[in-house]
Amino acid sequence: MGASGRYLVAVSRGLDAEALSEVRAIHGSGVHMVECEGLQAIVCDVDLDEFGEEPLRGNLENLAWVEEMARAHHAAVCAVDAVATTVPMRFATIYESDDRVAEQLRVLRDPLTEALDRVEGASEWSVKAYAAPEPPEPADRPRAESGVAYLAQRREAVEARRRRESDDEEALSAFHHELARLAVASRRLQLQDPRLSGRQEPMRMNAAYLVAHHAAERFSDCATTALTGRPDLRAEVDGPWPPYSFAALELS
Amino acid sequence: MTLETTARADAQISLVDLLDRLLGTGVVLVGDVVISLAGIDLVRVQLEALITSVRSELAPDPHGEAGSDGT
Numbered sequence: 657m658g659a660s661g662r663y664l665v666a667v668s669r670g671l672d673a674e675a676l677s678e679v680r681a682i683h684g685s686g687v688h689m690v691e692c693e694g695l696q697a698i699v700c701d702v703d704l705d706e707f708g709e710e711p712l713r714g715n716l717e718n719l720a721w722v723e724e725m726a727r728a729h730h731a732a733v734c735a736v737d738a739v740a741t742t743v744p745m746r747f748a749t750i751y752e753s754d755d756r757v758a759e760q761l762r763v764l765r766d767p768l769t770e771a772l773d774r775v776e777g778a779s780e781w782s783v784k785a786y787a788a789p790e791p792p793e794p795a796d797r798p799r800a801e802s803g804v805a806y807l808a809q810r811r812e813a814v815e816a817r818r819r820r821e822s823d824d825e826e827a828l829s830a831f832h833h834e835l836a837r838l839a840v841a842s843r844r845l846q847l848q849d850p851r852l853s854g855r856q857e858p859m860r861m862n863a864a865y866l867v868a869h870h871a872a873e874r875f876s877d878c879a880t881t882a883l884t885g886r887p888d889l890r891a892e893v894d895g896p897w898p899p900y901s902f903a904a905l906e907l908s
Numbered sequence: 909m910t911l912e913t914t915a916r917a918d919a920q921i922s923l924v925d926l927l928d929r930l931l932g933t934g935v936v937l938v939g940d941v942v943i944s945l946a947g948i949d950l951v952r953v954q955l956e957a958l959i960t961s962v963r964s965e966l967a968p969d970p971h972g973e974a975g976s977d978g979t
Contacts, residue, residue, distance in 0.1 A: 719923075726926050747930040782925065845928055852924045862928070900929035 658705035662690075662757055664749040665698045665732045666898075667768055671740035681732035682725060690754045692761035695768055698736050699757055707750050716748075730898075737898040741776045743768065744898045771903055778840050779872065779896030781865045783879050784848075785828055786857040787820070788888045821860075827886050828861045834882055838875045839865035841902055860889065864901035872896065 663682050671689070679687045681700035690697040705711055715721045726747060733744040751757045761768065800806035836842040845862045853859070867875045872895075879893040 722927075723923050726923065726930050729930060730921070730926055744929075747927075780929075848924050848928065853922065864929075894925070897929065 660701045661704045662699040662751045663702040664745045666742045666744045668696045668740040668742045675739045679735040682728050690757045692758040693765045695761045697757045733898045743771045743903045744900050775899040778866050778868045780899045781895035785861040785891045824860050839867045841866040866902045
């Protein structure tokens with residue numbers, strides 16, 4: 657076992673230290689609290705042989721390791737988020753000591769407080785939309801007689817596809833705005849690569865919404881019904897999540 | 909209010925959804941251990957690694973692409 661560092665899971669406020677006794681983080685280790693300026697950092701000890709700069713770089717290339725750690729991080733964030741207003745940290749935010757963590761809380765008190773204000777009483781919801789799988793080339797289509805005819809066929813197929821995507825984007829942009837009106841904040845995330853998600857249907861929208869708890873039911877209803885006029889587009893609603901996508905600090 | 913408002917921590921969540929959030933967006937503090945990989949880069953690195961490993965599993969022919977005679 658090498659030197660230990662502090663893995664910062666989240667920053668909260670109004671958390672009762674008792675509530676942390678059952679929380680487990682990286683490798684199932686317990687967490688403790690570092691308090692400063694009315695803010696509470698939730699940290700756990702990690703081995704710098706695993707989380708120091710060099711080993712971390714190597715470990716990040718190992719998907720199984722990333723998955724195990726990401727799930728442990730997420731479990732701890734969820735446990736804390738369930739009992740107090742919480743700003744989750746990015747994966748693998750490591751400090752040398754509790755003093756260094758406290759120093760960050762002191763220096764970043766204002767933006768952290770703003771972030772906590774923003775997410776208080778709200779959760780993140782994920783809404784993704786998928787198009788129907790691409791129609792296969794019709795098997796009975798007459799074979800192009802010449803290179804020119806073949807190119808014309810290809811162009812036509814590309815154009816039809818472009819029109820479909822543009823129609824989809826228009827409908828989804830309206831859908832997104834309707835959902836955003838029910839949310840405190842919203843953002844569209846990068847579309848997921850089908851090779852990572854394992855989904856056959858093309859993803860057309862990947863968005864996150866920060867939704868007040870009292871509006872969650874209305875939001876979820878809207879997300880599941882608003883696309884009913886477009887049977888070829890399917891929305892999937894997932895939540896609540898801790899407010900990961902709305903935790904970024906606005907540093908002046 | 910009937911909807912559950914406590915986030916799920918179960919293993920049903922897909923890894924790609926998790927990484928979208930843990931790496932893709934909520935960039936907050938710069939720690940003492942600085943890794944210059946942006947989240948998206950990490951996902952891309954992993955994707956390349958995954959595809960490479962899947963390809964090698966799917967390629968039983970050791971002569972693979974030596975289809976053309978090259979002369």
